[in-house]
Amino acid sequence: MAREKSEKKRGRKSREERKSAADAAADRLRRRILEGELPAGSMLPGERELSEQLGVSRLTLRSALASLQAQGLIEKVHGAGNRVLDYRETGGVELVAHLARLAVEGGTMPLRLLGELLEFRRLIAVELLGLVAERATPEELRALREHRQAQAELVDDPEGFMKADLDFARLLVRAGHNLTLELLYNTVQRLVTATPGIEAAFAVNSRATLQTYDQLLDLIESRDPDRVRRLARTVMEPLDRRTLDRLAEAASLFAGGEGGAKTEIEPATKAAAPGSPKGEN
Amino acid sequence: MAREKSEKKRGRKSREERKSAADAAADRLRRRILEGELPAGSMLPGERELSEQLGVSRLTLRSALASLQAQGLIEKVHGAGNRVLDYRETGGVELVAHLARLAVEGGTMPLRLLGELLEFRRLIAVELLGLVAERATPEELRALREHRQAQAELVDDPEGFMKADLDFARLLVRAGHNLTLELLYNTVQRLVTATPGIEAAFAVNSRATLQTYDQLLDLIESRDPDRVRRLARTVMEPLDRRTLDRLAEAASLFAGGEGGAKTEIEPATKAAAPGSPKGEN
DNA sequence: ACCAGTTGATTGGTAATACCAGTTCGGGGC
């Protein structure tokens, strides 16, 4: 009875995160910082005391702090202490992952953030498509076409479709021949794959997505960067809008209907224009 | 005479002793990975052995490994070992800082990377300017104008000019009203401020830069996003080209003229894939 | 000879402790 057979042959993702103690501690601290409980500029307790508060050893706590430092959330000053920074000024892009999670899990973060995230992704995609139109080799274009065909077989398999979608995006980003952009995509992809249940957001528009891809590929083959950027922008916007709507639904599920006022999904239809009623187009 | 610097038994590399032992170890490992000495897919030595190789405690080594893991360079598998990943597939944006440093310091990285980095920055800026043209409030525009005026006083102060330039960029990114973009800017700024001697690259074109800013601000106030994006692109390109030339010169200084640091400004027209650092060495 | 299950050595993960190294700040000497 040493160990049960387990589902080795299933080989599916072991969904539940076995967060290490260090990661768990980092998550808790990060949450307290992002939610404002630990205000920017303040000094957090000494490592010895803080480690006891969190119920971990100082070593583990230090590992967590190192993680927060790498993300630009705190500043470590030898001999003085650990200072909380303003993540809007020093936080790295990787933070969007945690911010998005806080937003979706019915927390204190505004849903507007998700709209901005999609917008960001769209901006990057537009520029990337411009590069691809300029530089993609015939082989790369062919590979994109082929992958697009293969992806069509997965319109009803959320998980598979998402994976294929990410692969398609990687082919694109490779065809852009810009390493920095490629690394940025890695960061974004990590965000996506680390968000459980996000397959739905991909699968909803699976057919519309494929259709859009066809349009984009046609555009690229025109080899006219300006035209590609301009049209890609208009083509992708409605797609993102639908995705955002879907994400808003998922968020309302998390919230469970408690305090319905929290669902500010309304602005979604008019794009995320903070304060400025101009927005949209 | 105050206190004396405790400059005692230091002998090896007193130049950059600021770095903590953990950071130093991380740097060395990262370098070995990025240069291909530790090929992707390989398992690096056990922590106990590796820590001895690097002359640090296992604890410090683990801190370094955690850093590399956060950057997507290695994968830690409990019980198995630490696997080296392909940074092109999993590395985060923050890596461009280290890649750029390796490129400039006459190392093994191609200078083309710097061109791609500037290109990336330009792509982001173009999209950002589009957002600003849509959403910036009159107050934000006025603040930008004012800052532009103040920056003009610093054309002959490299360090001050760079700082003002970064501040200007932050004002812009704020006016874009997209948090993700703002976080991305934080990452880029960290790269810039962490690169010593980079002020020169900013100062070279100080006057041309200000002139360009005037054009961009005029464009923004036209409130025509498409026009802004299109023209901003053409306006910024020559500026980046000059900057790249300057960086190439600096690189040739480092390399001592051996690295063939010629000005390959051409942003990778066809560009074979970046030298695949496979089993080399 | 083969397969299944167990075991054991190796790996990373965490803990506890002690000590080193900067920073801060207040008391004692000038």
Next chain:
DNA sequence: GCCCCGAACTGGTATTACCAATCAACTGGT
């Protein structure tokens, strides 16, 4: 009064020990 210096914080590193997960070799059975 001022300055200096050192004690008491702070974080940084090392050492040691043990827990947990993995994998390979060994074992016993078929």
